[in-house]
Amino acid sequence: MFNERQKRILQAVTIDYIYTAEPVGSRTIARKYNLGVSPATIRNEMYELEEAGYLQQPHTSAGRIPSDLGYRFYVDVLMEPEVFDDAQVEEIRSGLALSSHDLAILLHQAVKLLSSLTRYTAVLIGPVTSKRIFKNLGLVRIDDFHALAVLVTEPNLVENSTIELEQPLSDGELATIAATVSELLQGRDLNQLTTTINQQLRHFVPQKALYEALVRLMFTERGPKNDQVIIEGTTHLLDQPEFTDLSKAKAFLRAMEGKELLLNILGDDTTTSGLKVRIGKENQVDEFQECSIVTATYEYNGQPLGTIGIFGPTRLDYAKTTTAVSVFAQLLGELLEEVF
Amino acid sequence: MFNERQKRILQAVTIDYIYTAEPVGSRTIARKYNLGVSPATIRNEMYELEEAGYLQQPHTSAGRIPSDLGYRFYVDVLMEPEVFDDAQVEEIRSGLALSSHDLAILLHQAVKLLSSLTRYTAVLIGPVTSKRIFKNLGLVRIDDFHALAVLVTEPNLVENSTIELEQPLSDGELATIAATVSELLQGRDLNQLTTTINQQLRHFVPQKALYEALVRLMFTERGPKNDQVIIEGTTHLLDQPEFTDLSKAKAFLRAMEGKELLLNILGDDTTTSGLKVRIGKENQVDEFQECSIVTATYEYNGQPLGTIGIFGPTRLDYAKTTTAVSVFAQLLGELLEEVF
DNA sequence: ATTAGCACTCTGTCTAGATGAGTGCTAATC
């Protein structure tokens, strides 16, 4: 499709632009990336690349910058992903590990670390399992008319929910109910509620409201919730020259504020494993059409649990961030296996 | 200290500047606020006010703006707080109430509402009680080496913590331990751990690690934690003309990102009840010396539980926000009494 | 004590010109 020289030029423009944030001219390329040809030749090739839609010109007398298509070709074909050596990986691992064994804190730390390492905005979603296997249910009395239900699913994920009671129940009664239900559901897949199970449940659980609340807690198919979205380092993007325009910065920050939006965009990723790069207009969401998003799923026992990734300008250091995100997803998975 | 006319002029400058964000000149005041005197007279009075440190001039040929001191005088003496009529209060109340009975969601909603109502950045801290009265303890088995401890204190505040076990404990054993401890501590003040209690605890709880974890969970004096800080509407401040300067906007957003900082500033407020206004340099923290902070404590049974408030530029609509914050604190308290 | 008048100061905006980077085209060169 392109000859070797054109590829090298496209690569040079992309790398240089990613680094300098300035449109790249033919002379710069001739000087910095020794292709052995003169600026004039490069100009001709650039013209071709622009015709083909891989480069574009902010205005007539400026250099070229990659289009979304150009970045895509760079990421898919030209890019040489940065390799993290063992020492670096080890450093990240220890940065993750030293935090407490409280899952929420651990995840926050991970996102913070990823953000400060890449200097982009980092996000994490999850963890949630698609196949939810029942492990245990606890019921703790709060007062006469409230109890806290604690649901434990494989792999040791914990969900809480306050439940309203119609009639007071003692600690003992609550414990008995919890034990009965736990025994009944032990090891079962919570994605399907068979009628027999349902009937038994209805039979064992005394109050209608309690029964309904438990069914809702346990059997509702649920994606990640708002409080399972972690965002760190939104301000990093303000250091990027593309966000010196205050209105763009505002739009981006606004978009980031609503976690619902992120869930919409990234929520589905949880199922499709692996690294994913979205470049500029490839994002359907208007707010992020000048951004690129690099995400990867972290897994437990081969089961995807959630997504971790970064948001940056389309002029993103793909070579570095793709490996960084991969490494984080990988380490996060390992870490979770340890914790659980 | 000031004569009546000077006060009215200071008031006029403050109100006008809060509204227009432009330095206010003598002519403007003479025209808009009919004091019955000419601009020249007003100029003389303004000179006095500037001498006294209540007004300042951005540059020689500009109008005047209030200094921090001027704002302070305005807030303490001159301001006529906006009155919310019953309909408005009712609207806010319903805005708060319709959300779920999940405390965390309810609080988030409240902060969001306050932020969108005032168009400033809103924050909430808490709830935590200073006098922590034990109500109940639950222990839910996660796996052989982990359990979730659930602590309920007056007024029905719930805290979770994952605990590591040395030896596996069955559901039944955990339930027994929880029941014993609950009985032992029923109604006790968790701020003091007497030696007898401690000994009994040590005696009843089988594993050392479990005992220590429980003591840490229950008896550690704790202020609000990171996850008890809610911030909404940080981007609202970007609409304020004082934050068109990108570097200022950045500094502010950075400061907001670390919830620790907010805890430092506002953490203590939880104890001293009532409305509190901090203006500009009255804030010790550098990052907020160009901001004003309006906070109030929300209470339960006369006990302060936490703080709610807003951050804005020193050119803040104090008349409106002070009442808004008061009303929210008040309603939040009432709401919590209902929920608990 | 108040005010009209006026000189003065400072900011923001507008214009024009200079500068410089970079292109696209043409003609010469390998």
Add this chain to the structure above:
DNA sequence: GATTAGCACTCATCTAGACAGAGTGCTAAT
């Protein structure tokens, strides 16, 4: 035929100067 040197042209950015407008402070008159 591919490559390159040369050159005219375009466009954005920077600078300096001019100018209008807003507001003050002072003085002298009321």
